[in-house]
Each structure stands twice: as C-alpha cells, then as structure tokens.
Amino acid sequence: MVAMSTTIITITRQALLARKEVWMTLVTLLLLAAALIGIGLYGALSQQSFVMLMMGLELMLNGVMLAAVAFWALSGAGAPEGQLLTIIVMAVMAIEMAMGFALVVAVYRGKQADMTEALSELKQ
Amino acid sequence: MNHGILVDIAFLLLAVLAVVSGWRVFRTDSMVRASFFLLLSFIAVGAIMLLLAAEYLGVAMFFMMGVEMMVMALFMVMFMMNPAGLNPMVMVHQHRISMGAGVTAFLVLGLMALLTRFPNRPLPAGLEPVASLGHEMLGGSMLIFESAAVVLLATMIGVVVLSSHRGRYGAANEGSLPPGLAPGGDPAGKPKEDQDGGHEHHHHHHH
Amino acid sequence: MAVSWLHRLAGLTPVPVFPALGMGGDVVLRRLAQATNIELVGSPRHASVLLVAGGVQPDLLEALRRVHDQLPWPSSSLWFRCEPLPELEDATRIDDIEALPGALAAIHRELLLQRRGSSPRLLPDNPPNPWEGLGDDGHGGEGMMGGVPYGRPMAMNMHDDIRDGLTLDSLTFRIGPFFPAFPPGMSAEVTVQGDLVQSWTTQSLPHLVALDPVFHDARQRSVPIARLELARVRYHLHRLFHGLRLAGWESAALHVLHLAMRLTSDSRADALRRRLERYGFFYLAALDGGVLEVEQARRVGGPASRAAGLDDDLRSEDANYQRLGFSPVFHNAGDTRARWQQILAEIEQSLQLAKQAAREDLHTQNSVAIETPRGPWSDERCPTDASRLLDEIIPGLEWDSALATIASLDIAALSDWPLVEDKPLTRSEERSS
Amino acid sequence: MILNEMVLPIIVVLAVLVGGAYSVAVMDRVIATRLGAPRAGNPWLSPLTRGAWLLVQQANVTEAPDGRAWRLAPALYLALAATGLALVPWSETLVATDLATSVVLWGSVEALATVVIFLHGWSANAPLALIGAYRYVALGLSYLLISMFVLIGVALPAESLQLTQVVMSQEGLWNVVRQPLGLPLFLVVGLGMTFWGPLNLADSTDLAGGTASEVSGPPRLVWDVARAAMLVAFSGIAASAFLGGWLGPWLSGPLWMVVKMLAVLAVLLWLGRVVPRVAPERCVTGMWVVLLPLAFVDLIWAGVAALWQ
Known part of the structure; x- marks a missing residue:
C-alpha cells in the first residue's frame, strides 16, 4: 500500500512531462486551493478560540501554497521563484504559529484568557 | 498513458481527502482530533505537490506540518477548556457571516480560476526541481531566503522572551523592574504601583 | 477441529x-x-x-x-x-x-488448548458512574462545562502549575493497590499535568513488611552476626532488584537476584558495583528527586535516614560490632541517588562484617535494641508506616522520578511475624552461622 | 514495466518488513539470554509463539477510547515503518522508492512517527498511556533536530538528498570514518525514535507499558511488529548513510546491506539490554545541551570537508 503510493510518486515525473492527465489540471488545482482557502476563512472568522483561529489561518495558507505550486508546475514553466514562494509561505506559517502561541501563553499568564472576546479589554 | 490515469486517480482521492479533512477540522469535538485532521489536509496537499513534481516541497510539507500540528495538538490540550471533547460545545461566533465569507471567497477565487486564461507552460523536460530550488535559494534569491532565516531566528528569540515565565528582571506577570542606577539604588525607570496586578486576576479565576 | x-x-x-x-x-x-x-x-x-x-x-x-x-x-x-x-x-x-x-x-x-474456560467477568461492564447529561453519547448539558461525565473531574486546569506558572490541564486518577511499580497494597490519588505530579494523596497503606526470622531471634537472644548481616544483605538486594526492574534494566536486576540467591559470607558485591557504575545507573536513571529533610528522614529510619546524613545506627551500640570496627556509613544528599548509593554501601559493609564475624565467630551482644534493614527496632521504637510522607515529597516530581523515589524508600510498617522462608538456607550459610 | 515498478518494490518492502521484524525478535531474545535472562525454548520459534498468542487473544477496549484512532495508530506506525523501508537502497537499482529527496522523506517519517505515537497513547483514554504519549512528544522533538543535522551532514559530500547518491558518494571512504560523530549521534536518535532500551520512555516499565499499556491482542501484535520494523528501517537508513550501503567487496550489494543492517541492529539491541532507562528530564537536557551542539560540530565538519575537496 505504502510502497505503491510512493512508487506512484516516483513515476509521476515522466507522466507529468507526457501530460496525460485529464483531471489534474491547473483549473482543478486552483478550485481545490479556493475550497481550502474558503474553509480556512470560515474557520478563522468563526472560531472563538485562538488556537482554532490559527488553524483557520493555516488552512488558508495551505490553499495558497497549493496554488503557488500549481502555477509553478503548470503555468510558470518551472520558474524557481514559484518554489521559493512556497518555502517562504512555510516559514511564514512557522512564524505565525510560534508567535501566536507565544502571545497566547503571555496573555494566558496575565489574564487567564484563551478566547478572543475575553481580550476586548486589552484594547483599553 | 497508464501513468496519467494513476496520477489522476491519486489526485482526485487526495483532493477529496484535503477538503473533507479540512472541513472536519472545524466540525469535530475533540481539539486533538481537529489538529490531526488539519495535518491530514496538509499531507494530502503535500502528496499533490509530489504529484506535481515538487519533490522537495511535498516532502517538506510532511515533516514541517507533522511537527507543527503535533505542537498545535499539545497547545490545544493545554489551552482549550474541554480538550477531550467530552462535552461537545459550539465555540463559534458570527457563524453566519463567517460561513458567507467562506463561500464568497471560494466562489470568487473559483470563478477567477475558471474564467482567467492562464498560459499553459508545463515544466521543461530536463528540469531538476530540487536543484533548481537550491540554486534559486542560495543564488538569485539569497537575500529573501536569508531574510526569512533571520526572521525565524528573531521569532525564536521573541517567542522565548514572550512565553518565558521568568523575565530578565523577575517573573513575567509581575512587571519588570530594571536594576538600580547605582548599586542598591533606585531603579532606572521606576514604574507606578501596580493596582491591578496579575495576581488579583489569578484569584478571581479560582472563585 | x-x-x-x-x-x-x-x-x-x-x-x-x-x-x-x-x-x-x-x-x-x-x-x-x-x-x-x-x-x-x-x-x-x-x-x-x-x-x-x-x-x-x-x-x-x-x-x-x-x-x-x-x-x-x-x-x-x-x-x-x-x-x-x-x-x-x-x-x-x-x-x-x-x-x-x-x-x-x-x-x-x-x-x-481450550480445556479450561476463561474466568468469567466479575463486575458488570458499566461505567463507575452513569453519564449525567444529554446528548447521544450522554454528553453533558449546555454551555462550556455541561455535565460531569461519569462523575469524574474533568481534565481541566483546576490546579496552579507548580513548575512554570502555566496552569494547564490536570488529570486526576487513582492508582494501586496492585500497580506493580508501587509497594504492594499501596494506592494513591494522583493529579498530573503532563508527566509532572501535581498532588499526591496516599489512599491505602502498603502491606506490612516481614523480616527474616533471624531479626526476630536477635530481639530474644544473641545470634551470630554473620547470619544477621547476610539476612540484611539479602533484604537490601531484594529491594535493589525492584529498583532495577523499575529502571527497565532486567539484566542487572537478575544479577542482583542471583547474588541474593547464592549469598554466603564470602560473597562480594564488587561486580555489582562495577556494573551499576559502568553502565551509568547513577548518572542516567531518574534518581534526582525525593530529597528528604532530616526530620522526614528520621520518620523513615534505616538506610533512608543515613542517606540523608544521619549517622544513627543501633549496631554501633553493640560491643561485638565495635570489636569488628563498625561505624555507620552515610551519605548527605538525601535524594534517591544517595539512597541507592547508601544501600549499595551497606551491602558491601554488611558483607565485610559477615566475613569477619564468621571468621571470629562473633554473636550479637545487645538484644534490647537492634538495627533492622528497615530501621531501628526496640521496645520503644518500631519501624512504622511512613507512606504519608509521600504526600509531601512526591508533588513536583516527574512520574519517572516519583516512582524511582517510592522504590528507593522503604516506607511500609514492620510486621509482627517473620518472613516465611521458602527455601532452606544453603549449606555454606549454615556452616558460617 | 508494471512488474518492475509496482510489484517488485512491494514484494521487497513486505519481505524486509516481515523478515526484519522477525530477526529483531530473535536477536533481542538471544542477546537477553546471553545477558542472563532465564528463557527456555527455541529462540527461532519464540517470536512465532508470541505472535500466535497475541492473535488468539481478545482485543480489549478501554472505557470511552477514541476507537478509530486507537485501532488506526498501530497500523499507521507500521505504514511509516514500511515507508522507511521503501527508502532503503539495496543496490544501485534495487530501490523501492528512489525519490530525489529520500533523506528528507526519512525526516518526515521521523516527524510523523511522533504524531502516531502520541495518537496511540492519547486515544486509549487511560492515564498511564497518556503520560507516555506526552513524554514522547517532548522527547521526539529533540531527536528530530539532531537527526536532521546529522543527515544534512551526509548529504553534503553526496551533493544530493537522494540516498542512492549518498551511498555512491562513499565509494572512496565511508561516512562513518569521514564524519566520525555522525553514526554515534544517529544511533542515539534511532534508540529514541523507536523508543527502544534506555530511551524507551514512551512504553516504559514505570508506565506499565506506556502507550501500549492498555492494548492487547492483534492491535498489540501490530504495534510490536511496527516497532521492530521501524528499528529495521532505521538500521537500513543508518547503514546506507554511514556504512556505505551496498558497497563492499566479494558479496553482492543486497547481501552487504543485510550484513550491515544486522550489525547496526545488534549494536542497538545490545545497548537496549545493558543500559538502564534514562530519566526523561536528563534525556531532554542531554539532547539539547550535549548532542545538539555535537550535531552542529558534525555538520560544520562535513561542510568544511566538502569545501576542501
């Protein structure tokens, strides 16, 4: 099972060059990315907990990365900047999560709060 | 020929997995399960990247997100009121607006994808994706790459400072007090008496 | 078929x-x-x-x-x-x-081979308490907290964290009295955050510990010092056996057991010490916790008190022990490591004493108050149960150190009845006595 | 073509998975007996009898576990071990998955193993299993960094992230000599990530079996097989990255791999029996304060050596 899936991966390069896919096209990939971004946006806006909110953001970035790689592979002629963009997005995700959690910890220490509403008094 | 079909099947399965597990993130009771659903979504997207011949990015996705979601799950357990999901609860606000925003985003982006004509320029035959990425990162875009590295380093330091219990001048929740100007003298910038210290809040929580 | x-x-x-x-x-x-x-x-x-x-x-x-x-x-x-x-x-x-x-x-x-049926289940397969709530799975009620699932405390931040100031989820559970890493019979209610013990309440006391009959004899009359000391060594070796098994070190535990089985007044513990030191038992294993204050150490008595720097040992009041040049060994740190080092040192010392005493055929002089491996034993003072001490010293330790601490502490009270000896003394032992 | 690309890799991976797990059980048993454990019976038969016993035993349930995750976790760990085994090159051509980034994929196997082990302990809904799970997460993150640095070290002279290239770069000199710090560090990582012997902190005796303390019957068999297979996969990666993989005179490539993997396994299993369990706190401190700087030194060493040539 696993060997099979990994083997599929190894043989895709030639397949990709031959371009025989009907379903894995730029449009379907972008639609998939749009779906992930949409779900992520819903999560980021609707969740009350910080951590769940960050999950929404991460899901959006997931879609962004997929779109970037799709453009790189199918529309950008393999220009290296496409991959670089994805790496940068990954770094941004790591930074977002690390800073987010650090802030949650700091706020939690001070206020015993982990919900967005409880922080409204922070503004004052 | 054969391969194209295999890749298509794999892509469709992975796409469904990515969307369904992404959706389940916000629909499950248990917070640990939520972060592992998100991980599943990431893994599916990483595998699609492998299908697109982005060999480094796809695999990097696995290990980056594996660690990240593990940490996420732990923070879930730490900070959520009800980490095990024993009492299912709806912890959402502005539900309808969010739902609308999500659907709108999907529709707008989807229409853009459908209606725009993108140039059809697939990967050139001799391209080595990993080597090309490496040459770009440590060649033309070295500045960007290095800036990202510096930002990451700064983040690490910042995170430790923010989350550490003991600051340089005492416990984090007691406000900092710089050392005296002269040995044993008054501190440099003397803060006003704290009237609403963290301690009080703490007590409040327990009542 | x-x-x-x-x-x-x-x-x-x-x-x-x-x-x-x-x-x-x-x-x-x-x-x-x-x-x-x-x-x-x-x-x-x-x-x-x-x-x-x-x-x-x-x-x-x-x-x-x-x-x-x-x-x-x-x-x-x-x-x-x-x-x-x-x-x-x-x-x-x-x-x-x-x-x-x-x-x-x-x-x-x-x-x-299905010649014997499995034991039936003795208790109904019900949760200890029923769900108290609504929902398909009997989930709790409305709001954040809802009901109390199975009448148990939720894994919630009820306690202040005692280590880094973050109050994270704490989990309360009861463990024992048949948990193999505990002294038999002991059970406790424990609250942990991650693997850090937040609070500890001993619920049932460990079973009384029985000593070799020679210690009971020694309270009545004069007994050969060699026999007494070998019984002491065996007692300590048996405890070391449990400690090493808990540390996941089966081969060394068996080494200790073999030494205990073949114990004579000519036995030596050098190979054991070499093995413990060479493979890093004192450096790697979870031996940092469980420091006893002097007062606490006195409550436990025996090697634990000497590991915390007290040098009281009733053997030094016996004239024949003085003739053998006995003076108590002790360590100062008072933690788990010091206790195991103390036990190892006392094993070596007792083997030395047994060898000398066998050669000179010495008997004990003092039958009023004797030093048992569990602690001093006289008419006024008998080793009593010290398991409540754990409530004070275990909180703040990680689970591994907590269990290592318990294994290194001999906290059960002394039984009035001697140990039922299962195997006869080996021949060489009888000769030496 | 289908035969070569689809069937052969699967057969190779499955054969190594089963044979490897079996030989780990036999070797561990032999080493234990040599060290004085009283074990009667034939060591060649004992893994089979134990497997048969676990197969006929009932798979118990705990009170309100996360049932799907609990049953899935051993299978996922087995799948990760199989992925690791698929990366091991047996000769220049006999590789199940010859990905251009196979070294990084091994890194992700290590990272995802953390998730799966946590899931195994967490989903049982029992305190001791949960403590084991937390413990592994705290430790697993520290093993990962060391593993990454050491593996980047072997990728430098190969100028590639492909394991076959890493092996071929050792034609003149094996990495175990070229980067003397690498293999010892990597072996510590291996004991840690397979939670074996002195670094078995997730399934340890003080937790009555840790994440596996509540598991019985066939799921436990899968978990045990997966742990052994992960150890085999690790030894395969270690043999390829440091001991020259299939390279060697007289014997054929795959045979050399078997010999080298068995040697690595013997060292790991022996260490697992002669050293006591390391305290978790000490382990984390040691990883970050001693081993991680050493991994840095190893990486700088590898970098300087690569520039020199």
Missing part, C-alpha cells in the same frame, strides 16, 4: 503473568523472575494468568475484582496462599512456591 494450530502454537509461549500481590506475596516475584517459562508483565492487559499471591485484605477485594476483569480473554487466575474469590468456582489455589511456575504454565496451556 476444536483447537487450531494457532492455539497450539500460542500455548508454547512463556506464560504472561500479572502478579497481584497481597500480604507477603512478593516472594513470588523473585521466584518467577528466575523461572524460564514465565514472563512477568506490568499491565493486566498484557497477561494471560492473574496470579494473586498472599492474603488480600477484604477492603482491597473490589480493586482486585477490577484487575481481574481487565485481563483479556482467554485468561484465568491462580491463587497462591490465598483464598479464591467465591465467585470464581473453579479457580485453582496453590501453596507450594516450587510448584508455582509449573501450575501457571499448566493453566496457560489448558486455556489455549
């Missing part, structure tokens, strides 16, 4: 035994650790046979029933020097320790 080849093959495996130790039951551990066809397991889920060894107090029977029901089928039980539960009609009882491995193996084989 009633019995498949799979069952036949499975019957050849060493018997996985979960020991539930009652009063005086710990002798079976040492016997079974050396049996070739027995595997002692730490969780009832991993066992095929439940071995109940020694008398189980009536108030622990409910816990015993729960352990019994945790064994996955096919499983059965064997009762060693203990009356089987009345519900278990065809349970086997055995009193001869030499026949124990064979009896366990027979039960295991019969179970797998």
